[in-house]
Amino acid sequence: xxxxDLQPEDLEALRRYDTPTICNAIEMIMPELYGxxxxxxxxxxxxxxxxxxxxxxxxxxxxxxxAPARSIEERRKLRFGYVDYIYNGRRPTVMVVQxxxxxxxxGAWWGEVNSAVHKGLGCVAxxxxxxxxxxxxxxxxxxxxxxxxGPAAAHVQIVDYDCEVNVCGMxxxxxxxxxxxxxxxxxxxxxxxxxxxAAVELALRREKVILDAARSPDFxxxxxxxxxxxxxxxx
Numbered sequence: 416x417x418x419x420d421l422q423p424e425d426l427e428a429l430r431r432y433d434t435p436t437i438c439n440a441i442e443m444i445m446p447e448l449y450g451x452x453x454x455x456x457x458x459x460x461x462x463x464x465x466x467x468x469x470x471x472x473x474x475x476x477x478x479x480x481x482a483p484a485r486s487i488e489e490r491r492k493l494r495f496g497y498v499d500y501i502y503n504g505r506r507p508t509v510m511v512v513q514x515x516x517x518x519x520x521x522g523a524w525w526g527e528v529n530s531a532v533h534k535g536l537g538c539v540a541x542x543x544x545x546x547x548x549x550x551x552x553x554x555x556x557x558x559x560x561x562x563x564x565g566p567a568a569a570h571v572q573i574v575d576y577d578c579e580v581n582v583c584g585m586x587x588x589x590x591x592x593x594x595x596x597x598x599x600x601x602x603x604x605x606x607x608x609x610x611x612x613a614a615v616e617l618a619l620r621r622e623k624v625i626l627d628a629a630r631s632p633d634f635x636x637x638x639x640x641x642x643x644x645x646x647x648x649x650x
Contacts (some may be wrong), residue, residue, distance in 0.1 A: 418471070418505070418590060418605045425608050426507075426592070429469045432615055434596045437467075437603060440614035444607045452611045454542070454560075454599035455584035461550060461559040467596040468558050469603075470507035470538040472587050473500065476515050477545065479522025479571040490572065495575045498536065506537040509593040509600075513580035514545030520562045520570025527552035530559065542593065542600045544582045560595055621646040 429437060434453075442449050475491060475497065483490055501508060510533060511650065512524060525547035531554045540548075540558040546565035553559065562583075579588045587593065592603040603611070628634060628642035 416606045416609065418430055418592070421605060421608055425551040429594055429603065429608065430467050432611070433467055434594055434598045434601055436615055436618070437594045437611065438601050438640040439618050440611045441601065441603065441607055443614045443618060444610050445604060448604070451586075452604075453585055454582065455603040456544075457477050458544075458560040458583060458599055459543070459563055460597040461547060461557075461561070463554055463597045465556065465558045465596075467594060468507075468509060469592065469594045470509040470539050471505040472511050472589060472590055472593050472602075473504060473508045473538070473576075474578055474587055475510065475512045475573050475576040476578060476580060477512055477524050477571060477573050478514065478516045479524070479545075479569040480516040480518070483572050485536075493573060493576075497573050497598045500576050501533065501536045501538065505590060508537050509541045509595070510538050510543075511580055511582055511585075511587045511591075511593065511600075512541060512543040512545065513582050514543060514562075515574070516545075518564050519544045520546035520565055522546070522567055522571040523548040523561075523565050524568075524571050524573070525553075525559050525561065526568070527554075530554040533557070538594075540595060542582055542585070542595060558595070560600060617649070621649050624649070 433551045525544040526549035534554040534557045544562050547559045547561040568584050624646040625642045628638050
């Protein structure tokens with residue numbers, strides 16, 4: 416199955432689950448993806464209470480520690496191309512921006528202005544190994560997962576877009592399906608999207624057996640072993 420086969424309601428269904436649950440489901444459906452496809456280093460959510468987000472990836476690289484090498488005209492042309500790239504793609508979108516500075520997060524691409532601009536262009540969230548700022552002024556409902564909060568933009572600049580990026584261990588290319596929340600983010604294979612609700616339901620039924628046993632007042636090692644056997648038998 417390709418992304419062309421997916422309907423908006425298929426992606427919307429994924430927002431019912433947190434990202435750890437999505438990761439569990441992907442591993443059940445596609446065991447070959449154990450250990451890959453998700454952020455594996457800490458990210459700070461701008462708004463921890465926001466619900467999960469899901470969308471098609473738009474990718475870019477940025478830096479902020481040194482002055483731009485391109486001319487003003489070249490930078491403007493690059494910025495306009497970046498805007499068209501975001502606006503003309505599948506929606507909703509999630510920006511995945513790799514900070515390529517030697518020490519990522521020197522300057523923030525994400526803040527009041529860029530959160531408003533990108534939300535207006537159809538983005539619902541951003542995932543970056545860089546920093547963000549203007550925490551109290553970010554566009555309402557726009558989630559950012561970043562390395563840390565910082566005060567300055569410095570020489571912040573987009574240097575490439577529509578490129579393969581790697582943010583905190585998560586490799587992403589344009590139109591990958593991204594699911595994220597305060598825990599981090601994961602690439603959801605298109606072939607797994609429609610299968611995820613059933614996989615989640617199966618996982619929850621198995622977990623319930625173990626949780627019910629663990630929370631019982633007479634819980635012991637033997638009851639845990641029995642619960643494991645019962646859970647493993649559920650299919």
